[in-house]
Amino acid sequence: MIDVHELTKRYGGKRAVDGLSFTVRPGRVTGFLGPNGAGKSTTMRMILGLDSPTSGRALIGGRPYGELRAPLRTVGSLLDAKGVHGGRSAHAHLAGLAAATGIARGRVDAVLETVGLDPATARKRAGGFSLGMGQRLGIAAALLGDPEVLILDEPVNGLDTEGIRWIRDLMRSLAAQGRTVFLSSHLMSEMELTADHLVVIGRGRLLADMPMREFIERHSTSRTLVRAAEERDAPRTRAVLESAGARVEPDARGGWLVEGLDAAAIGGLALAHGVALRELTPRLASLEDVYTAMAASSAEYTSERAGVAS
Numbered sequence: 001m002i003d004v005h006e007l008t009k010r011y012g013g014k015r016a017v018d019g020l021s022f023t024v025r026p027g028r029v030t031g032f033l034g035p036n037g038a039g040k041s042t043t044m045r046m047i048l049g050l051d052s053p054t055s056g057r058a059l060i061g062g063r064p065y066g067e068l069r070a071p072l073r074t075v076g077s078l079l080d081a082k083g084v085h086g087g088r089s090a091h092a093h094l095a096g097l098a099a100a101t102g103i104a105r106g107r108v109d110a111v112l113e114t115v116g117l118d119p120a121t122a123r124k125r126a127g128g129f130s131l132g133m134g135q136r137l138g139i140a141a142a143l144l145g146d147p148e149v150l151i152l153d154e155p156v157n158g159l160d161t162e163g164i165r166w167i168r169d170l171m172r173s174l175a176a177q178g179r180t181v182f183l184s185s186h187l188m189s190e191m192e193l194t195a196d197h198l199v200v201i202g203r204g205r206l207l208a209d210m211p212m213r214e215f216i217e218r219h220s221t222s223r224t225l226v227r228a229a230e231e232r233d234a235p236r237t238r239a240v241l242e243s244a245g246a247r248v249e250p251d252a253r254g255g256w257l258v259e260g261l262d263a264a265a266i267g268g269l270a271l272a273h274g275v276a277l278r279e280l281t282p283r284l285a286s287l288e289d290v291y292t293a294m295a296a297s298s299a300e301y302t303s304e305r306a307g308v309a310s
């Protein structure tokens, strides 16, 4: 379990993290989302004792990182996959880490197998690794101490579809073993498939801390796809719905996208006006839609976008 309480980090006059409080619980994958510069990496660094908070605290299993008796056996992390010494082999890197931290040498082969680095590859210089292999090695290092807690900053960054699917399955299986899994990502569609729970921040502040499904339901404008059974009834369907106060737009694939009335109300109106319907499908926004809308309302995100455009 990770506990972040009123965590604040100031750089000069700027608050990179601003009074942030949330809990990351075991047994599920918690996604950490926020636009660029929102403070995700700074928060993770403070949880891992790599940066000290200006105020507030971050605890892992009830203790600050610096007070953990066996840090690598309690928490594994991946912050920068390029942090591996390029001249050493993956095997030597992990063996060195195990020796330095009192972890049994047998764990090296176990984690190499978990991350799918075969023995021949593991003996090659890590400097020649592809991004995906480097990422696997970083995750192997995080898993070396068989930790209860995993903290991964952008683990799928730059990976191909197969690599992304592999990380997703691994994260879900680690959570299913009862571990605490906390990962940040910019790939919203990926997070939607991987995370059970979301912590969303913007400009260092908490925007949401809730189950993935609830986040999407709560923040999506509910729309319903409506198709009349007979094409000639389409204009009348629109008129009936608009006169009941709904906003109606044509859907790209035919029919009407209706906002402001739920499916039951739309069905009732159609029945009352003698319009037979062929389709009445509630449409949930994807996490990507919801997140983009939230991110757009963050001033920092907006100004960055403006900067790119100018």
Ligand SMILES: Nc1ncnc2c1ncn2[C@@H]1O[C@H](COP(=O)(O)OP(=O)(O)OP(=O)(O)O)[C@@H](O)[C@H]1O
Pocket: 011, 015, 016, 034, 035, 036, 037, 038, 039, 040, 041, 042, 043
């Ligand atoms: N060492 C530092 N000195 C000064 N400012 C910093 C430092 N580290 C981070 N910041 C600033 O703090 C803010 C939060 O940065 P952080 O890297 O935590 O965001 P992030 O959400 O991880 O974004 P990204 O996904 O782009 O890495 C940014 O405005 C950044 O410029």
